[in-house]
Amino acid sequence: MIFIILLIIMAVLLIAAAIYSITHRDLLFAVMGTGIVSVILSMFFFLLQAPDVALTEAAIGIALTTIIFIITIRNTSRDEDEIIDKEDKKI
Amino acid sequence: MQEQFNEVFTKYHEVITWGVYGTAIALMLIGLYAILIKKNLVKIIIGLTIMDAGIHLLFVGIGYIQNGTAPIFSPGYENAADRMVDPVPQALVLTAIIIGFAITAVALSLVIRLYKHHHTAKIDQIKSLKW
Amino acid sequence: MVITPIHYIFVPLVAAFAIPLLSKINKELPRIIPGFVLFYNIIISIVLMQQVNEFGYVSEVIAGWKAPWGINLIITPFSGFLVSLISVLGFLIWMYGYRFKQVIDRGELRTYNILQMMMITGAIGIIITGDIFNLFVFLEIVAITAVSLTAFYRERDGAEAGFKYLLIGGFASSLILLAILILYTQVGTLNMAEIADRMHTVPSGIKATILILFIVGFGIEAELFPLNGWVPDAYSQAPGPTSTAFAGIVAKAGVYGLIRIIFTLFDIDGAYDFLITAGLITMIVAEAAALKQTNLKRMLAYSSIGQMGLALVAFGIGTKEAVFAAMFLLFNHAVIKSLLFMTGSILMYNSKDKTINSIKGIYKKLPIISLLFALGAFAIVGLPPFSGFWSKLYILTAAADKNMIFLIVTILAVSIVEIVYYFRVIGKLYFAEDENVIEIHKPTPQAFVAMAVLGVTIIVVGFNPDLVTGYFHNAADILLDKASYIKYVLNVESVIQ
Amino acid sequence: MKKAFVIILLAVLGFFLTKTFMDIPFGENRIGEVSSNETAAGYYLNNTPAKTKVANVVTAIVVNYRGLDTLGEVTVLFLASTGLASILYRRKREEEDAERLSLPSSRIMRTGVRVLFPAIVLLGIYVFIHGHLTPGGGFQGGTIVATGFLLMLISYKGFNTDHNRMVWIESLAGLSFVGIGIWGLISGNTFLENIPETGILNSLISGGLIPIIYIVVGFKVAVELTGILDILLNIKPKK
Numbered sequence: 001m002i003f004i005i006l007l008i009i010m011a012v013l014l015i016a017a018a019i020y021s022i023t024h025r026d027l028l029f030a031v032m033g034t035g036i037v038s039v040i041l042s043m044f045f046f047l048l049q050a051p052d053v054a055l056t057e058a059a060i061g062i063a064l065t066t067i068i069f070i071i072t073i074r075n076t077s078r079d080e081d082e083i084i085d086k087e088d089k090k091i
Numbered sequence: 092m093q094e095q096f097n098e099v100f101t102k103y104h105e106v107i108t109w110g111v112y113g114t115a116i117a118l119m120l121i122g123l124y125a126i127l128i129k130k131n132l133v134k135i136i137i138g139l140t141i142m143d144a145g146i147h148l149l150f151v152g153i154g155y156i157q158n159g160t161a162p163i164f165s166p167g168y169e170n171a172a173d174r175m176v177d178p179v180p181q182a183l184v185l186t187a188i189i190i191g192f193a194i195t196a197v198a199l200s201l202v203i204r205l206y207k208h209h210h211t212a213k214i215d216q217i218k219s220l221k222w
Numbered sequence: 223m224v225i226t227p228i229h230y231i232f233v234p235l236v237a238a239f240a241i242p243l244l245s246k247i248n249k250e251l252p253r254i255i256p257g258f259v260l261f262y263n264i265i266i267s268i269v270l271m272q273q274v275n276e277f278g279y280v281s282e283v284i285a286g287w288k289a290p291w292g293i294n295l296i297i298t299p300f301s302g303f304l305v306s307l308i309s310v311l312g313f314l315i316w317m318y319g320y321r322f323k324q325v326i327d328r329g330e331l332r333t334y335n336i337l338q339m340m341m342i343t344g345a346i347g348i349i350i351t352g353d354i355f356n357l358f359v360f361l362e363i364v365a366i367t368a369v370s371l372t373a374f375y376r377e378r379d380g381a382e383a384g385f386k387y388l389l390i391g392g393f394a395s396s397l398i399l400l401a402i403l404i405l406y407t408q409v410g411t412l413n414m415a416e417i418a419d420r421m422h423t424v425p426s427g428i429k430a431t432i433l434i435l436f437i438v439g440f441g442i443e444a445e446l447f448p449l450n451g452w453v454p455d456a457y458s459q460a461p462g463p464t465s466t467a468f469a470g471i472v473a474k475a476g477v478y479g480l481i482r483i484i485f486t487l488f489d490i491d492g493a494y495d496f497l498i499t500a501g502l503i504t505m506i507v508a509e510a511a512a513l514k515q516t517n518l519k520r521m522l523a524y525s526s527i528g529q530m531g532l533a534l535v536a537f538g539i540g541t542k543e544a545v546f547a548a549m550f551l552l553f554n555h556a557v558i559k560s561l562l563f564m565t566g567s568i569l570m571y572n573s574k575d576k577t578i579n580s581i582k583g584i585y586k587k588l589p590i591i592s593l594l595f596a597l598g599a600f601a602i603v604g605l606p607p608f609s610g611f612w613s614k615l616y617i618l619t620a621a622a623d624k625n626m627i628f629l630i631v632t633i634l635a636v637s638i639v640e641i642v643y644y645f646r647v648i649g650k651l652y653f654a655e656d657e658n659v660i661e662i663h664k665p666t667p668q669a670f671v672a673m674a675v676l677g678v679t680i681i682v683v684g685f686n687p688d689l690v691t692g693y694f695h696n697a698a699d700i701l702l703d704k705a706s707y708i709k710y711v712l713n714v715e716s717v718i719q
Numbered sequence: 720m721k722k723a724f725v726i727i728l729l730a731v732l733g734f735f736l737t738k739t740f741m742d743i744p745f746g747e748n749r750i751g752e753v754s755s756n757e758t759a760a761g762y763y764l765n766n767t768p769a770k771t772k773v774a775n776v777v778t779a780i781v782v783n784y785r786g787l788d789t790l791g792e793v794t795v796l797f798l799a800s801t802g803l804a805s806i807l808y809r810r811k812r813e814e815e816d817a818e819r820l821s822l823p824s825s826r827i828m829r830t831g832v833r834v835l836f837p838a839i840v841l842l843g844i845y846v847f848i849h850g851h852l853t854p855g856g857g858f859q860g861g862t863i864v865a866t867g868f869l870l871m872l873i874s875y876k877g878f879n880t881d882h883n884r885m886v887w888i889e890s891l892a893g894l895s896f897v898g899i900g901i902w903g904l905i906s907g908n909t910f911l912e913n914i915p916e917t918g919i920l921n922s923l924i925s926g927g928l929i930p931i932i933y934i935v936v937g938f939k940v941a942v943e944l945t946g947i948l949d950i951l952l953n954i955k956p957k958k
Binding site for chain 1: 095096099100103106107110111113114117118121122124125129131132133134136137138140141144147148151152154155159160161162163176181184185188189192195196199202203206211212213
């Protein structure tokens with residue numbers, strides 16, 4: 001029973017985080033959204049008896065992908081539509 | 092414990108199927124939507140990452156076997172081969188995750204360079220080549 | 223150590239991993255080592271082709287696990303022909319680009335050489351592997367190197383072309399991954415021979431889904447319409463040797479992947495009709511687009527797409543004669559288009575603004591290059607007695623055997639379009655007044671040798687097509703004989719000598 | 720307009736994918752009887768403990784049965800870092816006044832990172848040494864080590880990776896991976912063959928060459944990812 005409850009909660013959270021990161025205009029928050037997707041995905045993998053994949057996703061998806069996205073945003077614009085003044089995008 | 096799990100699994104099989112396959116396909120579609128609609132290059136790459144995440148989930152979901160254990164022969168379980176989940180999709184996903192990361196890194200470095208040239212990261216403002 | 227197919231993979235890898243260290247010793251080493259590696263590829267090809275001629279197949283298992291369990295490499299007459307072609311072209315491209323960007327920094331020189339060598343290795347890997355997921359890995363190697371090379375020049379719009387390629391390529395690789403997954407759930411294996419063996423058990427609806435995903439995925443490397451949006455940009459922005467490699471090597475690997483999957487893995491009849499339709503549309507659209515290009519390299523890129531479309535049409539006819547003609551066309555296209563890109567890059571480099579208009583009368587300053595370009599142009603439109611004529615003739619006869627009148631008319635019409643735009647360039651090159659007073663950068667002697675080899679090949683094969691046709695007939699027979707492939711791979715015990 | 724078209728396209732695609740995957744029952748055993756060796760997965764599960772003496776079947780597949788994939792994967796990472804360097808290439812002068820991305824780090828943060836750094840690196844090394852026994856392995860361990868270096872790079876302005884040493888480690892790790900493969904060829908077997916099959920299942924020294932290859936992969940992945948992060952972190956920010 002716990003299996004199903006966890007699975008459903010994770011499924012909902014995954015989709016919610018994905019939609020959040022797609023729709024949010026502030027790219028920094030959008031990237032955080034992908035980070036959350038990775039966290040939940042990693043737990044999902046663990047639930048589906050794939051500890052190796054879970055560990056990889058945790059290490060690559062949560063830490064490294066997020067940081068390279070943040071570096072990119074620092075070097076480009078933080079606002080998706082680039083309306084906010086470019087001076088204000090310091091991280 | 093096991094019988095109980097099996098009973099619940101069979102009873103809610105449809106819900107579980109949708110919970111795994113449905114989520115994975117939804118993630119893919121959300122990612123694809125961002126790739127096709129969004130104008131910001133970083134958002135497009137976020138879409139690519141999310142699409143990949145969906146495919147990876149689909150891989151692991153395909154490999155899962157009811158009541159299976161992780162494919163590791165830990166001490167005391169040396170003869171558990173017949174109730175382990177499928178290890179092949181897991182090995183493939185491992186490769187796919189690393190390759191996906193490499194592609195993301197190269198894509199983001201291209202975005203940085205494009206921004207330096209054009210002072211924008213929006214696809215409709217970078218048009219020296221025909222899109 | 224006996225030469226086996228794995229030498230194609232590990233020798234370049236050793237070189238690639240060692241070059242960063244060796245470049246500390248001598249600045250010239252990163253330039254020279256790829257040459258040795260690519261020359262060794264030719265030696266491997268010669269040795270392996272002898273074995274292929276003798277036994278029909280050459281295969282090798284990796285890590286000691288025989289075929290369905292481990293990864294195996296297999297060389298059939300068709301893939302052996304492509305691999306040898308790529309090896310020779312790779313070496314010529316290295317010669318052509320040997321002094322390329324003479325005055326650049328050490329770091330950049332190193333990356334350029336590593337990436338160019340690994341792109342060729344990745345293409346060879348796509349062709350010789352017998353495992354569907356391994357093919358995906360090699361495809362990614364090609365994609366990453368191709369993107370980095372496209373974005374190599376900082377002053378051009380390479381980054382944009384590269385991003386476009388990366389986006390389309392990333393999408394394609396996701397689709398191929400998905401196709402592999404669905405295939406795995408149905409047959410429980412990743413070995414291509416075993417997949418082909420078990421394909422009849424797959425429900426036809428799922429089979430069609432998998433095939434569509436594969437076609438879209440590989441169509442991007444094989445320049446299939448409408449997935450070829452990246453081609454003209456990448457070809458025109460990449461360095462000269464790299465665009466030659468795109469046309470001569472990467473496109474061949476993409477076509478090979480598509481053909482291997484449709485001919486060996488699947489047994490759907492509709493796939494052949496699909497190939498004809500897709501090829502025809504690709505051909506017509508590309509040749510029409512080539513007509514209105516002003517940039518020479520873009521024009522060559524569209525022409526290349528058109529030729530790939532023609533090759534797919536020929537494969538799609540599906541008879542032995544047609545498959546033979548398609549292989550001949552692939553050979554001709556690789557040789558001729560490489561020559562055109564090599565000479566075209568030099569012409570472009572010496573013109574004022576990279577348009578066709580600005581090469582007016584350049585032949586006075588670069589007579590040999592202009593002559594070679596004209597030779598390539600005559601050959602690719604199919605004028606006798608050059609080699610391009612024979613492949614087009616064989617395709618037309620193959621189509622005539624099956625009474626495909628529409629196909630014949632279209633191919634002839636497209637040839638006229640080709641003649642128009644190639645002759646426009648030649649007209650500009652030879653018969654227009656010289657207006658530009660620019661300094662001419664002469665190509666290096668090595669580049670001359672590389673181009674001359676290609677030019678001589680065109681003429682020799684043009685006068686003696688029998689030199690190669692016998693081999694292609696044999697290769698076509700074996701490509702269509704799926705059962706012998708399956709039997710050979712699944713019974714293999716160890717390396718066949 | 721474009722939005723509506725895309726949504727219709729996605730709906731059609733979603734419908735077909737759902738339809739395809741709903742035909743593949745979730746949780747069903749597709750491996751078949753393990754001892755029958757009918758599917759690849761069954762063969763691996765049946766033979767791994769006896770033939771390769773590796774407890775973690777995923778490791779056995781990644782490193783041994785499908786070793787060429789792993790070699791290709793390491794190559795992809797290597798080429799990505801090479802390509803990244805060429806895409807973001809800067810001249811020497813730019814490099815000097817480049818300002819690294821760093822957190823506005825307090826003393827607590829820096830002390831914390833200094834304490835954590837050895838622990839993280841140790842954890843990473845533990846993960847890739849035990850790749851054949853527990854979940855994890857070269858890729859995971861290498862990534863964890865790279866994360867440790869990332870923390871150091873962003874919290875200490877003065878901390879720099881020794882570029883020269885990184886090139887050495889990267890090249891040597893790559894060469895030894897290929898070298899292990901060539902050893903198989905020279906000794907009359909096949910490329911990447913797992914020759915010394917000694918050891919007892921579930922002991923640290925078991926599985927022949929598999930743990931060694933995974934350790935090499937761990938070093939290579941760690942250095943490559945650190946290199947990628949180093950290049951990206953040192954970009955000169957725009958004014």
